[in-house]
Amino acid sequence: MRSDGGALRPAEGGAAMTVVYIDSVFALNALADYLLVYAAAQLAGARLRRGRFLLAALLGGAYAAAVFLPGLGWLSLPPVKLSAGVLMALAAFGGEPRFLRLTLLLFAAACGFAGCVLALGLAAGQRVPMENGVFYTNVDARVLVISAAAAYLVLTVVFRAAARRRGCGGLLVPVTVAFQGRSAALTALCDTGNALRDPVTGRPVLVAAAERLNALWPPELAAELTPEALRAPSAVMERLAERSGARLRLLPYSAVGVESGLLLAVRLDWASVNGQRRERLLLALSPTPVGDGCDALWGGPEE
Structure with a gap:
């Protein structure tokens, strides 16, 4: 030495x-x-x-x-x-x-x-x-x-x-969502089997577990957009229909082995998916976890 x-x-x-x-x-x-x-x-x-x-x-x-x-x-x-x-x-x-x-x-x-x-x-x-x-x-x-x-x-x-x-299938990507001046960071699984699309724009819809979005909502929405409440999305939609700032809609969905149903969706200010900013992306709220090791499912890329 x-x-x-x-x-x-x-x-x-x-x-x-x-x-x-x-x-x-x-x-x-x-x-x-x-x-x-x-x-x-x-x-x-x-x-x-x-x-x-x-x-x-x-x-x-x-x-x-x-x-x-x-x-x-x-x-x-x-x-x-x-x-x-x-x-x-x-x-x-x-x-x-x-x-x-x-x-x-x-x-x-x-x-x-x-x-x-x-x-x-x-x-x-x-x-x-x-x-x-x-x-x-x-x-x-x-x-x-x-x-x-x-x-x-x-x-x-x-x-x-x-x-x-190849549609980024199987990858975990970082996601940031923003709504009325608030934001939340998520990890999304690129799921090529997720065919849920925005009926207005035709773009992919981000599906996220509601329990991971508490920081995103203003106080007047936080009490309504809980996992328990979202099990009845039509009732939530009816209660919040007159709140113009909510920008809500109902999305029909179906899954293998699961009965068809509805998801409450919110029009975001913007979202960043794997570093790509997307304006006014539609975020569907799942009352249950969406998968192991991820907070959200992303069906991109866009057509």
């Missing part, structure tokens, strides 16, 4: 020594790990808990640095690497409804990032220093930043574009 923060490792063939700077290893890998967990969360539409992402990145950086410490070479063994990745996933996504999906996306993002770094390093005519899958010492900062940006674009833009082409 060097006193200036570096560690010595024998190069292949034992002819020379490789200088590894622990602080550089920690910083580079922590940065890469933060981008990885952020990209995985974006892909899955999970909440962006940046504090937890930072904790996961610090754990990843600490693990990468520990690999080079004397007597800790066993940390680079595949089972230990796998365990370290799962620990990072727990730090970043523990408690999320789709933890397994997020963990798999994290590992996929790691593979994509490593491939981008190696490819761009070769294209630039530079050797990217790596040992046991860990970046170390004199990685060119430009190569690292460009590689990180390329990996992020591939994982978030290309994959999401492919998801939109």
